[in-house]
Amino acid sequence: MSKQEQDLDELYAMIKDRKENPVKGSYTDYLFTKGLDKILKKVGEESTEVIVASKNNNEELQYETADLLYHLMVLLVEKDLPFDAIKKELASREGLMSKTKDRDEIKKL
Numbered sequence: 001m002s003k004q005e006q007d008l009d010e011l012y013a014m015i016k017d018r019k020e021n022p023v024k025g026s027y028t029d030y031l032f033t034k035g036l037d038k039i040l041k042k043v044g045e046e047s048t049e050v051i052v053a054s055k056n057n058n059e060e061l062q063y064e065t066a067d068l069l070y071h072l073m074v075l076l077v078e079k080d081l082p083f084d085a086i087k088k089e090l091a092s093r094e095g096l097m098s099k100t101k102d103r104d105e106i107k108k109l
């Protein structure tokens with residue numbers, strides 16, 4: 001039975017496992033075999049698809065966001081950047097007040 005929600009830590013771990021233990025015919029293995037340029041092209045393509053989907057409807061936005069998150073995870077694994085590092089980075093920002101006074105473009109509004 002498929003799960004209701006994908007855990008992002010588990011997704012990262014699965015992608016990392018695909019890199020360490022390649023599975024022939026797997027899409028993730030295909031990306032790692034093609035290498036960084038291919039992964040970067042996919043991240044760019046999926047980012048554009050998120051932008052276009054945002055204009056259309058939330059069903060498309062949901063689908064394309066999932067594609068982008070998956071490809072970003074592949075990029076993090078390719079670059080050996082742990083997903084925990086991203087979570088720590090986000091956690092370090094929690095509770096921080098945005099400094100709008102430092103931003104000229106906001107001052108002018």
Ligand SMILES: N=c1c2ncn([C@@H]3O[C@H](COP(=O)(O)OP(=O)(O)OP(=O)(O)O)[C@@H](O)[C@H]3O)c2ncn1[C@@H]1O[C@H](COP(=O)(O)O)[C@@H](O)[C@H]1O
Binds near residue numbers: 028066
């Ligand atoms: N979450 C995903 C996921 N999201 C998107 N995709 C793939 O991303 C691709 C995006 O579609 P596109 O049309 O943009 O790309 P394409 O035409 O298939 O291929 P190219 O353009 O790259 O040549 C599709 O082939 C999807 O199957 C994913 N592939 C795998 N996963 C996860 O990774 C796990 C391991 O998957 P495998 O590597 O396939 O075993 C799976 O169990 C999933 O949990």
